[in-house]
Each structure stands twice: as structure tokens, then as C-alpha cells.
Amino acid sequence: MGASGHVTTRKPLCGAAPGYRSKISTSAVVKGSGMAGITPEVAERVYAATISGYGTGAPAAVRGALGIGETRFGGGVALAVRADPSRCWSLAAGFGFTEPVTAGLVGRITDFYRAAGVTSATLQLAPSVLPADWPALAEAAGRVRQPPWVKIGAAAEEVAAPRPATDLVIRRILGDELGRWADVVLAGSGLPAGLQGMITGAMVRPGVAAYAAFDGTELVATGGLRVHEDVAHFFSGATLPHARRRGAQSALLAERARAAVAAGCRLLVGETTGEGPGEHNSSLRNVLRAGFGKLYEVQNWLWRPGYLGVRTSGSPARSLG
Known part of the structure; x- marks a missing residue:
């Protein structure tokens, strides 16, 4: 599940079960150096x-x-x-x-x-x-x-503060746009079609919101947000190949963080693929630049x-x- 970047979303994840509300205590969460020290x-x-x-x-x-x-x-x-x-x-x-x-x-x-x-x-x-x-x-x-x-984590206000430059329009999408959004999640992640119904169904659950980057009328990048008490989960970061390197994911991270702060969240969590020796994972680099820190490897x-x-x-x- 990825928070940002086109290589993140091998398994885009989102949504909440009807009537399901976690009783997770965040009393054990402490501030780290420049990031939220979120417990596993x-x-x-x-x-x-x-x-x-x-x-x-x-x-x-x-x-x-x-x-x-x-x-x-x-x-x-x-x-x-x-x-x-x-x-x-x-x-x-x-x-x-x-x-x-x-x-x-x-x-x-x-x-x-x-x-x-x-x-x-x-x-x-x-x-x-x-x-x-x-x-x-x-x-x-x-x-x-x-x-x-x-696994990555951050203090919500730290990620919300910057306003990364991009020539794309960043906004929350409406219900009738979810089909297009799901198409981009799959295509931008290199996954086959056929799962759009599952993705769109998850995105209409309470506490879940879909954000997108537009190049004119074309939806070119995605990012999901799920509010879980005072913790926000970032997921489904994907960008179409021809729209990469235009700041879409950096802007989507900041936009979702501002929405999380407005919803009362203090902490952000997510996940992305790792980066081995000699490898370059743009998703991981994006979230680290945005203010996230590495929590641990799962x-x-x-x-x-x-x-x-x-x-x-x-x-x-x-x-x-």
C-alpha cells in the first residue's frame, strides 16, 4: 500500500468496514526527531x-x-x-x-x-x-x-506545511469520478484491470477520501486517505507513466496531510516498497522528502x-x- 509514488502501489489498500472503529490507543505514540514515533x-x-x-x-x-x-x-x-x-x-x-x-x-x-x-x-x-x-x-x-x-510515519502538521510546486491541479475527487480514479490506481501501479469495482467500493466507506492530480481534464495521479481516529493512513499513490516527474505525488502528500489535520489527525502512517543497494525507489524518496520517516521494515x-x-x-x- 503505498503512500506515494508509482512504484508503491503493488497492492493499493483502502477503506473501512461498516461499523468498524478501532480502539487503538495512541498513548504509546511519542514524538521522534522530526517525525512521529508510531508504535508497530x-x-x-x-x-x-x-x-x-x-x-x-x-x-x-x-x-x-x-x-x-x-x-x-x-x-x-x-x-x-x-x-x-x-x-x-x-x-x-x-x-x-x-x-x-x-x-x-x-x-x-x-x-x-x-x-x-x-x-x-x-x-x-x-x-x-x-x-x-x-x-x-x-x-x-x-x-x-x-x-x-x-513502514513510514510522520507528524501530520509537518507534512501539511509545504506546498510543493506542480503544474497539475490537485483536488479531492467526486463520487462519479471514482471509476477513473481506480483505473489510474491500477494502470499507474502496473496492475491488470478487473479490480475497479473492489477499489471504488472501498473508497465510499466512511472516513475514506480519494485525491487526484489532473492535467487539464485528464486524471493522471492518485492518492488515498483514510481517517482512523487521530491517525490518517495514506495509500494508493500511483501516477501514469507519462505524467511522472511533475510533482504530482509530492503535492498529493501535502494535500492529504492538510485534510488529515483538518479532520483532527496528528499522525500519518503508510507503507512503500524498500530500496536495495544500487536501487532508486522514487516513492520512498518522495515520502522522505515530504517529512515522513522510516519506522521499520515489515x-x-x-x-x-x-x-x-x-x-x-x-x-x-x-x-x-
Whole structure:
């Protein structure tokens, strides 16, 4: 889920479940040096609640067509999208804080995805919740390490203050523009079409807003915002290739931060892909320039049917179709 930049949104995430309101305490959040020192529990649970919106926000016809299912237990959320053409939207996150990460918990997540019929699923875990025997547990559960994401955070007012220069028009979009917005999220992220209904459904949930950059009448870049008590989650930063390097994402970051401050948020969180030796990730560079700081790396663990895995009598998939 990305906060900014066209390489961020391999898995654009957004939305909130109907009637779902987190009880996350931000009392443990302290100011760092030039950024908000956000605890992993805050960052991961806000992110997990955002994931949930894709399952609960999509219209019934879309849920049925894509085979969307969701389950919640152990403080986390697992989302399954069986007919996902990109095979990257089945995600499990937010685990390890309410109850520890054990073979039983991982097995229950795996059982859910087996029952849902997905072809792959990713478990994302903050480093602070990994048990000492995690390497052996992951191997036994058939979980394969994938490149990590970088969790980012900031004090909202610090990101809201600048007004980056751009020749594009930045504004919040209206409901009848959401289809175009979803198209750009997918195209700008290099993802296939076919998921527009799921994305637009998530964006009409309470507390969620879509922002865009326009070149004349053409929508060329996107950014999502979800208000979660006094924390705002940034996601779905994507830019069409021909509109890059024109300041779209920097301007969208600042615009969303100002909206977050107006909504009473003091903290911002998000995620982006990492940057290895010799690599240049424009998304990561954008958010760091805007005033975000790196919180930690969250490891992605991939599972596919056929892997040897821990089995339990875990909960069946709850169909949302």
C-alpha cells in the first residue's frame, strides 16, 4: 500500500468496514526527531483495518465475481480475493499484538486461504512480533520470504506545511469520478484491470477520501486517505507513466496531510516498497522528502497451495458474496 509514488502501489489498500472503529490507543505514540514515533501496533492495526475495507466495501456483485472473503481473529485481518488477476490482493496483517504468533495462528490463516480457494496469499508481520523460532515455523508452514515493505510515519502538521510546486491541479475527487480514479490506481501501479469495482467500493466507506492530480481534464495521479481516529493512513499513490516527474505525488502528500489535520489527525502512517543497494525507489524518496520517516521494515511471507504447511481446524472463509 503505498503512500506515494508509482512504484508503491503493488497492492493499493483502502477503506473501512461498516461499523468498524478501532480502539487503538495512541498513548504509546511519542514524538521522534522530526517525525512521529508510531508504535508497530498502531501502524499495523491501522493498515489491517484499511485492508478490511476491500472485503466489506465492495458491492455484492463484485464480491461474488471476485470471490472475496474475509476473516478476523487474533487481532488481525485476512482478506482473500480468489479471482484476483494480479494475485497480490490476498493479504493477512495486524497479527501478533492481541495474541502471539504461533504455529496454530499461522495454520489458522493458512486454513482460511485454502478454504477460500486462492492461488497465493501474503502474510505481513512486524519484526517486533516474530517469535524466536520464526524461521523454523515459517518453513514448516510453507511461508517463503519476499521483499519487505517499509513502514513510514510522520507528524501530520509537518507534512501539511509545504506546498510543493506542480503544474497539475490537485483536488479531492467526486463520487462519479471514482471509476477513473481506480483505473489510474491500477494502470499507474502496473496492475491488470478487473479490480475497479473492489477499489471504488472501498473508497465510499466512511472516513475514506480519494485525491487526484489532473492535467487539464485528464486524471493522471492518485492518492488515498483514510481517517482512523487521530491517525490518517495514506495509500494508493500511483501516477501514469507519462505524467511522472511533475510533482504530482509530492503535492498529493501535502494535500492529504492538510485534510488529515483538518479532520483532527496528528499522525500519518503508510507503507512503500524498500530500496536495495544500487536501487532508486522514487516513492520512498518522495515520502522522505515530504517529512515522513522510516519506522521499520515489515516482512512479506508468501504462501501458495501445495506448500507443506501447518494445518488446524481454523475458521472457514466467510463469503462476502
